[in-house]
Amino acid sequence: MTLRIIDRIGMGFFLGLPILWIVLFMLVPYGVLLTYSFWIKSYPLFEPAFQFGNYLTLLNEPQYLSVIGRTLKIAVIVSVTALVLAYPFAYFLVFRLKNATIRKVLFFGVIAPLWVSYLLRAYLWKTILGTQGVLNSTLMGLGIIGEPLDVFLYSQAAMVITLTYIFIPFMVMPIYAALEKIPRNLDEASADLGQSSWTTFWRVTVPLSLPGVVAGFTLTFCLCFGDFVAAFLVGGPDGLMVANVITSQFGAALDWPLGSALAVVMLVVVLAIISLSDRFEQRAKVQF
Amino acid sequence: MADIALTRSKPRKPPLSIPKGAADGAFITYASLLLAFLYMPVAILIIFSFNDSRVLAWPLSGFTLDWYRTLFANADLLEAVGNSFYVATLSTALALCIGIPAAMALHRFAFPGKALFRRLLLLPIALPGIVTGISMLNFFNLMGFNLNLHTVVLGHATALLAVVVIQVFARLQRLPRSLEEASSDLGANALATFWYVTLPNIKTAIVGSGLLVFVLSFDEIPVTFFLTGRDNTLPMYIYSTMRRGVTPEINAVGTLLILFSVVLILLAAFLTRAPGRKR
Secondary structure: OHHHHHHHHHHHHHHHHHHHHHHHHHHHHHHHHHHHOOOEEOOOOEEOOOOOHHHHHHHHOHHHHHHHHHHHHHHHHHHHHHHHHHHHHHHHHHHHOOOHHHHHHHHHHHHHHHHOOHHHHHHHHHHHHOOOOHHHHHHHHOOOOOOOOOOOOOOHHHHHHHHHHHHHHHHHHHHHHHHHHOOHHHHHHHHHOOOOHHHHHHHHHHHHHHHHHHHHHHHHHHHHHOOOHHHHHHHOHHHOOHHHHHHHHHOOOOOHHHHHHHHHHHHHHHHHHHHHHHHHHHHHOOOO | OHHHHHHHHOOOOOOOOOOHHHHHHHHHHHHHHHHHHHHHHHHHHHHHOOEOOOOOOOOOOOEOOHHHHHHHOOHHHHHHHHHHHHHHHHHHHHHHHHHHHHHHHHHHOOOOOHHHHHHHHHHHHHOOHHHHHHHHHHHHHHHOOOOOHHHHHHHHHHHHHHHHHHHHHHHHHHOOHHHHHHHHHOOOOHHHHHHHHHHHHOHHHHHHHHHHHHHHHHOOOHHHHHHOOOOOOHHHHHHHHHOOOOOHHHHHHHHHHHHHHHHHHHHHHHHHHHHHHHO
């Protein structure tokens, strides 16, 4: 009996602080965010109100919808690109590479950039793609182009390259983990049943690795969707993202309520993606 | 089942026509290309930090350490480095103090609302930093708090808590249950078991996740952007310098940052590996 009471105290000890933290620094701030999104901008900052004006502005002014659309588009392209690049790599590591040490080293080689400054990794591409940058001078040195091109930097393509570069570790990690969990005897079984390795790949390996793919896609998509650093460095006006617009509402434009409404939209989109992928994961769970 | 039977009755397909050696060759080439894509830009950054021209373009014009000398004479930059160390240290401590008990609770106890609890804990890892930053900014604004390095610390701890929870929880799941049961059978209560049995066994996960939180906090932009007052952290300082374009000084700071990351990676690899070997 006493043991149980002590265990209960223990549970309170372990749970108390985290719950307090979640309520104080997540739930309450999200609530405040939602509240502010109904307020009205007024000099010098804003005043309390309950109206949907900010949301209507987002719907009615085409610039906001087009920014949201562009952000979705870039996030999808980046996630697909990262997936296409990451999957063969992870597959090679898990299924083709026999040497466990080399496998670990290569896996680590892809994950290690996460430890290197994210800002720096975006900046790298600014130095490479710029008019006076490394790519232009390389191409000129090789005689491929006569004078520097300014098409590389400040474009959506630059955004896609940079964001893919930054977020690809987030795609490799879950796919690698999912592939590693697939029992090898399934491969053998499929081969014994006369399937070619190609069929085995598409009908055994790919379906079983889908949870990892979905997890990687979700992470990459959400992180891209909320990014403003890459757009600031390599995006230009054509690569402006939702997060950049939010930033300017809290900066120069000084319209906190509108910025909050946009942030709520972002939060809703991200939560929707996360819960979709959760639902998928629940359904795809396979017991071995 | 019917599916399998059908494919079986068909004539046996020829095995994949590409010979295995060629396929492996293609995979190796591909893996090398991907790693080159990841590391070439970093190499370029480092090379140009030693080049004595303000323009970052080939051909290299000569070797210099001037850009590094300018850095160490830059008082604003040095102050920003100090601020970043301060913020990262406090954030790491906080994230560990909250993350470890949270991971324990997830691992050990069943309680109502556990699924929601887990989801909320892990949310900030997928949630864009800007949402965390803005909601906390609004909250602090409503409360009338002044923004300073401590509000940044609270933001970082919230955003990075999930890193600790994920890594510590994963380690706890791999611990043999029997250890804790034995401790319990010997009459230790939950707290004693945690302190004397569980904690020593998850030490490496704690160190590893702590170092990662430190690095991520040291490097954080989106949350810091909204929650800092007049004081700049290092990434914020660099970010504002980048407005003025590409400069070799940024390359020099970048190179030092990369060096710092490499040291921490090695430290993490070393610290998290040692106990495994003993076993």
